[in-house]
Amino acid sequence: MRHFRNQSLMKNKRPAFTLVEVMAATGIMLVIIMVVLTIASQTFTAYNRAMSILQTTAESRHVVFPLQQDIETAIIRNDGNIWFQVEHPEPVGNVTAGNAPQIMLFSASHDRIKYESGAVDRIPGDVCAIKYQITQRSPFESPGELNNQIYGFYRAMIDAKGTFEFALPHIIVETGASSENRDPYSFWQNTSAEVLDANNRRSGQNLKRWATEKQNVQASNVIAVSLVFFYQNIETGNLEALAHESIAGGTKTALDKAGIELQMNTYTSSVKIRSGQIIIDNAADAPKSAILKSVNIVTTLLSPEGSNILRGLQVAEGQSKVSQTQFDEIVAAHSTTYTTSARFSN
Numbered sequence: 001m002r003h004f005r006n007q008s009l010m011k012n013k014r015p016a017f018t019l020v021e022v023m024a025a026t027g028i029m030l031v032i033i034m035v036v037l038t039i040a041s042q043t044f045t046a047y048n049r050a051m052s053i054l055q056t057t058a059e060s061r062h063v064v065f066p067l068q069q070d071i072e073t074a075i076i077r078n079d080g081n082i083w084f085q086v087e088h089p090e091p092v093g094n095v096t097a098g099n100a101p102q103i104m105l106f107s108a109s110h111d112r113i114k115y116e117s118g119a120v121d122r123i124p125g126d127v128c129a130i131k132y133q134i135t136q137r138s139p140f141e142s143p144g145e146l147n148n149q150i151y152g153f154y155r156a157m158i159d160a161k162g163t164f165e166f167a168l169p170h171i172i173v174e175t176g177a178s179s180e181n182r183d184p185y186s187f188w189q190n191t192s193a194e195v196l197d198a199n200n201r202r203s204g205q206n207l208k209r210w211a212t213e214k215q216n217v218q219a220s221n222v223i224a225v226s227l228v229f230f231y232q233n234i235e236t237g238n239l240e241a242l243a244h245e246s247i248a249g250g251t252k253t254a255l256d257k258a259g260i261e262l263q264m265n266t267y268t269s270s271v272k273i274r275s276g277q278i279i280i281d282n283a284a285d286a287p288k289s290a291i292l293k294s295v296n297i298v299t300t301l302l303s304p305e306g307s308n309i310l311r312g313l314q315v316a317e318g319q320s321k322v323s324q325t326q327f328d329e330i331v332a333a334h335s336t337t338y339t340t341s342a343r344f345s346n
Helices: 002-012 019-072 161-172 184-190 245-257 304-317 324-334
Strands: 084-087 102-105 127-137 150-158 192-196 202-206 217-220 220-234 239-244 263-268 268-273 277-280 290-300 335-343
Touching: 002 290, 019 102, 019 150, 019 220, 019 290, 084 184, 127 161, 127 184, 127 220, 127 304, 150 220, 161 184, 161 192, 184 220, 192 263, 192 277, 202 217, 245 263, 268 324, 277 324, 304 324, 324 335
Parallel strands: 239 263
Antiparallel strands: 084 102, 084 268, 102 127, 127 150, 150 217, 192 202, 220 239, 220 290, 268 277, 277 290, 290 335
């Protein structure tokens, strides 16, 4: 009987894992965990990169699409007055003056405000004064906080009524009268006018300050905007290009590689356009006789990650402008450039 019981116990006894087997199983498990973590990390990295690209692309559309549409519907009347102007007055933080133009034009914009708050009648007219510019400030409620000091692209549009009452009388000069300080830039710099606020209520505003109010934010993290004008030289009949001196070399190289041979002209600070003429750097006594054909719009945006790094440096250094070397490194690693083209309707 005892022998039978011992045999029964031996049959029910299960062999245990050896230390070597436990260590081998643990090692295999660790390898599996590391593989899973690596795949998960790569997946999250790819996801974040894709979301960053999507966000940056979406922001770029808020820059190039409105500007493209406004240029294509721009009004340039044959009356000798300046209807389209680009100025590079000063740097904006680390963004050089060449990459920070102020673009002013008049356009029958598709998204213009058509009704005032509480009004039944539609605002008459369709021509609106519009200004684009890059500014570094906070679009939020804490403008003094350095971590909120971001680069943004602003689009300020005066409704048709305000344009008719304030902007057009400023730029339209009677034949024989002095046109000094009567261009779009001087209007936006020094004028107070009635405009529509975010609630479509009309109020008096200093235009230089109002142009960068929260209601006019178009896109964030914009660190460069450039325009390349293409026009036909009336005197020679040749197609020529005009770009700011900071990008003219690169633009010419790109055109040459594409097999497009044309004369590249440059400007330093200012382009003024009136019907049949382009005035470069305020040389009003020697305008170019030209028929505008199109303009290339080139814009560069920081990714959300690049913007966060930049704002972190601003906070660490206690100022909104970091060293140019740091800024250039962030731009090189965390920026994307977009290009589109707009045709002038002559």
